[in-house]
Amino acid sequence: xxxxxxxxxxxxxxxxxxxxxxxxxxxxxxxxxxxxxxxxxxxxxxxxxxxxxxxxxxxxxxxxxxxxxxxxxxxxxxxxxxxxxxxxxxxxxxxxxxxxxxxxxxxxxxxxxxxxxxxxxxxxxxxxxxxxxxxxxxxxxxxxxxxxxxxxxxxxxxxxxxxxxxxxxxxxxxxxxxxxxxxxxxxxxxxxxxxxxxxxxxxxxxxxxxxxxxxxxxxxxxxxxxxxxxxxxxxxxxxxxxxxxxxxxxxxxxxxxxxxxxxxxxxxxxxxxxxxxxxxxxxxxxxxxxxxxxxxxxxxxxxxxxxxxxxxxxxxxxxxxxxxxxxxxxxxxxxxxxxxxxxxxxxxxxxxxxxxxxxxxxxxxxxxxxxxxxxxxxxxxxxxxxxxxxxxxxxxxxxxxxxxxxxxx
Amino acid sequence: xxxxxxxxxxxxxxxxxxxxxxxxxxxxxxxxxxxxxxxxxxxxxxxxxxxxxxxxxxxxxxxxxxxxxxxxxxxxxxxxxxxxxxxxxxxxxxxxxxxxxxxxxxxxxxxxxxxxxxxxxxxxxxxxxxxxxxxxxxxxxxxxxxxxxxxxxxxxxxxxxxxxxxxxxxxxxxxxxxxxxxxxxxxxxxxxxxxxxxxxxxxxxxxxxxxxxxxxxxxxxxxxxxxxxxxxxxxxxxxxxxxxxxxxxxxxxxxxxxxxxxxxxxxxxxxxxxxxxxxxxxxxxxxxxxxxxxxxxxxxxxxxxxxxxxxxxxxxxxxxxxxxxxxxxxxxxxxxxxxxxxxxxxxxxxxxxxxxxxxxxxxxxxxxxxxxxxxxxxxxxxxxxxxxxxxxxxxxxxxxxxxxxxxxx
Numbered sequence: 001x002x003x004x005x006x007x008x009x010x011x012x013x014x015x016x017x018x019x020x021x022x023x024x025x026x027x028x029x030x031x032x033x034x035x036x037x038x039x040x041x042x043x044x045x046x047x048x049x050x051x052x053x054x055x056x057x058x059x060x061x062x063x064x065x066x067x068x069x070x071x072x073x074x075x076x077x078x079x080x081x082x083x084x085x086x087x088x089x090x091x092x093x094x095x096x097x098x099x100x101x102x103x104x105x106x107x108x109x110x111x112x113x114x115x116x117x118x119x120x121x122x123x124x125x126x127x128x129x130x131x132x133x134x135x136x137x138x139x140x141x142x143x144x145x146x147x148x149x150x151x152x153x154x155x156x157x158x159x160x161x162x163x164x165x166x167x168x169x170x171x172x173x174x175x176x177x178x179x180x181x182x183x184x185x186x187x188x189x190x191x192x193x194x195x196x197x198x199x200x201x202x203x204x205x206x207x208x209x210x211x212x213x214x215x216x217x218x219x220x221x222x223x224x225x226x227x228x229x230x231x232x233x234x235x236x237x238x239x240x241x242x243x244x245x246x247x248x249x250x251x252x253x254x255x256x257x258x259x260x261x262x263x264x265x266x267x268x269x270x271x272x273x274x275x276x277x278x279x280x281x282x283x284x285x286x287x288x289x290x291x292x293x294x295x296x297x298x299x300x301x302x303x304x305x306x307x308x309x310x311x312x313x314x315x316x317x318x319x320x321x322x323x324x325x326x327x328x329x330x331x332x333x334x335x336x337x338x339x340x341x342x343x344x345x346x347x348x349x350x351x352x353x354x355x356x357x358x359x360x361x362x363x364x365x366x367x368x369x370x371x372x373x374x375x376x377x378x379x380x381x382x383x384x385x386x387x388x389x390x391x392x393x394x395x396x397x398x399x400x401x402x403x404x405x406x407x408x409x
Numbered sequence: 410x411x412x413x414x415x416x417x418x419x420x421x422x423x424x425x426x427x428x429x430x431x432x433x434x435x436x437x438x439x440x441x442x443x444x445x446x447x448x449x450x451x452x453x454x455x456x457x458x459x460x461x462x463x464x465x466x467x468x469x470x471x472x473x474x475x476x477x478x479x480x481x482x483x484x485x486x487x488x489x490x491x492x493x494x495x496x497x498x499x500x501x502x503x504x505x506x507x508x509x510x511x512x513x514x515x516x517x518x519x520x521x522x523x524x525x526x527x528x529x530x531x532x533x534x535x536x537x538x539x540x541x542x543x544x545x546x547x548x549x550x551x552x553x554x555x556x557x558x559x560x561x562x563x564x565x566x567x568x569x570x571x572x573x574x575x576x577x578x579x580x581x582x583x584x585x586x587x588x589x590x591x592x593x594x595x596x597x598x599x600x601x602x603x604x605x606x607x608x609x610x611x612x613x614x615x616x617x618x619x620x621x622x623x624x625x626x627x628x629x630x631x632x633x634x635x636x637x638x639x640x641x642x643x644x645x646x647x648x649x650x651x652x653x654x655x656x657x658x659x660x661x662x663x664x665x666x667x668x669x670x671x672x673x674x675x676x677x678x679x680x681x682x683x684x685x686x687x688x689x690x691x692x693x694x695x696x697x698x699x700x701x702x703x704x705x706x707x708x709x710x711x712x713x714x715x716x717x718x719x720x721x722x723x724x725x726x727x728x729x730x731x732x733x734x735x736x737x738x739x740x741x742x743x744x745x746x747x748x749x750x751x752x753x754x755x756x757x758x759x760x761x762x763x764x765x766x767x768x769x770x771x772x773x774x775x776x777x778x779x780x781x782x783x784x785x786x787x788x789x790x791x792x793x794x795x796x797x798x799x800x801x802x803x804x805x806x807x808x809x810x811x812x813x814x815x816x817x818x
Contacts, residue, residue: 057470149659149661302685305685306684
């Protein structure tokens with residue numbers, strides 16, 4: 001039974017220009033951390049990610065939800081988590097502040113993730129193991145599928161999980177080989193051309209076969225020059241992704257993308273505003289066969305549904321510390337499976353939680369094990385930092401979701 | 410020059426079942442109030458609306474923005490307000506909490522509205538008078554048109570304003586006759602059938618020619634029965650709107666709307682989730698010539714653009730205390746004008762601020778003067794409550810935007 005809760009506001013300064021992109025020149029990686037403490041002293045830790053200012057608002061909203069869990073048993077909570085998620089996200093007064101987006105939804109992510117963490121710790125399993133061992137019915141009971149009825153009912157979700165049980169054992173080999181990573185830290189926005197060149201070489205030497213460059217500059221020539229530098233250093237085989245962080249207008253995106261075609265980007269990420277489904281649809285059609293990736297700023301399953309229905313996103317970058325936590329992440333992954341679109345999470349969690357979720361997606365949902373973003377900057381602050389060797393995430397073995405911090409007091 | 414700011418958290422209990430809808434069984438009408446106090450003691454008051462819990466989060470976020478205005482002159486602020494709005498809404502760290510939605514955007518609404526209020530008071534004009542007397546160029550300088558480039562550039566916005574100067578004088582007659590209202594308080598969700606019947610008669614006796622019923626019940630039969638009651642009492646000529654408050658799934662909405670056709674609703678409001686552009690598009694096509702109204706929960710101009718582009722909304726209910734204040738309200742009204750869609754605001758402000766904005770929309774933008782929602786419950790708390798006579802809003806004459814409260818201390 002959950003006896004106590006604690007909410008913590010954790011902020012981390014980054015070194016140099018790390019973390020910078022076209023919007024965030026000076027980010028402070030921050031977490032609204034929820035701790036659920038049970039009668040045996042076990043601590044379930046959940047996080048939501050922000051960039052600094054306002055992290056305290058997410059913390060306050062998380063307390064609003066977490067307080068309602070005191071006195072409840074984690075197994076009972078999780079047996080009907082889908083219903084609880086529905087209730088929390090539709091709390092009649094708080095709902096006005098969203099609905100299902102912004103501060104209140106980030107707060108729900110933090111609390112939801114703490115529930116999954118405590119559940120896995122209670123069962124003494126790493127989260128990926130717990131999730132992959134649940135029955136389809138038990139798994140779907142943890143999801144809120146409301147507002148998806150025309151695309152994904154509970155029955156259809158269960159059927160999708162059952163269909164994809166074929167081949168599970170073969171796919172479980174990934175637990176030994178590890179999940180491929182890609183390097184986001186070669187080309188932060190404020191890095192010089194020389195530093196990008198050098199980082200690119202270093203990433204290849206470390207074994208990465210995919211890497212990402214931040215674009216979205218006020219000067220499109222800069223973007224094009226740097227994209228060509230990365231391609232030149234990386235050679236033809238390495239996958240190079242370009243991330244515009246929503247900085248282009250639709251007319252700009254149409255123009256710049258046509259100029260980027262020759263360097264053959266694997267995807268163009270967040271070309272324009274994350275709410276603009278129709279702009280992405282227009283762009284995707286215009287630049288085909290070049291592909292769009294998006295999701296970092298998409299707050300909920302309903303907007304992801306629209307992106308899938310409009311065929312505008314070729315890669316879905318749902319982030320479990322932006323949407324309503326593990327539960328909604330799985331919901332979106334099920335939707336993506338239905339539409340045949342790969343899930344390549346944005347890792348606001350630095351990959352700690354998502355290393356579990358992509359293993360689940362691959363083993364239980366038969367999503368292709370493409371690669372998981374890797375951002376190393378906060379490794380020293382996590383109790384069990386993700387282990388990357390030769391560009392590959394090593395399967396975590398400790399109970400829980402790997403989201404505990406060191407010295408959190 | 411703005412010398413001081415104050416942020417106030419104001420909450421009002423409602424009597425009986427007033428204010429109740431399919432989501433909000435027990436609402437507490439609340440305002441995050443921003444006050445900007447200048448060197449002469451003039452107080453600019455801006456509000457954002459919430460339903461209770463979490464209003465304090467909006468207040469805290471409003472302080473974050475308002476603090477940046479200290480030491481600035483209101484005329485200088487407003488001369489380039491579009492740029493300031495862009496900067497505030499894209500503050501690099503705070504932006505993560507939206508972007509352009511939820512708590513941070515409600516907070517921006519509160520601060521923006523305080524700026525417009527102070528501006529009008531400084532010029533000793535009611536807000537409608539100030540807005541209608543600005544040059545097209547000066548007006549557009551107060552707007553942030555980013556992410557609308559493919560539909561509405563600054564030049565196009567100015568041209569649209571200039572085109573619609575024809576007929577201004579004729580349309581200004583509305584200042585004498587008053588702006589028509591409609592009665593939202595006849596059919597709150599928790600009211601009994603008898604009370605709805607009685608309120609309906611009372612509204613007609615008071616001179617209203619349009620009224621609204623809350624539907625979206627778990628029991629569709631209840632919705633259909635009550636809709637027919639209102640039509641029966643109102644007769645064929647009165648406009649009857651039905652408001653589902655997002656409670657239907659798409660399959661339900663398709664089914665129930667077909668059963669509501671016979672009572673000839675003027676519009677169906679918020680049938681399903683406010684983020685679901687594609688569901689509304691599907692529904693609008695299926696139930697035509699019945700029409701959809703939406704906007705109460707739509708946070709920004711970009712999503713409104715998608716609703717207009719997809720031709721799913723026949724009435725746009727943008728609310729200046731939900732989107733980023735007066736500035737974004739005008740931006741959305743310009744977009745609507747371009748698409749030929751009427752603006753019928755949701756009045757989270759109880760009509761205090763919107764009575765000014767619909768006069769501007771009619772006189773300067775040549776939007777049809779359809780009718781403005783009227784909710785009487787908080788009249789006693791405003792210093793200059795909106796005056797409704799025979800179902801018609803009387804033009805406010807006092808300087809400012811009519812958003813001051815009594816005894817605010």
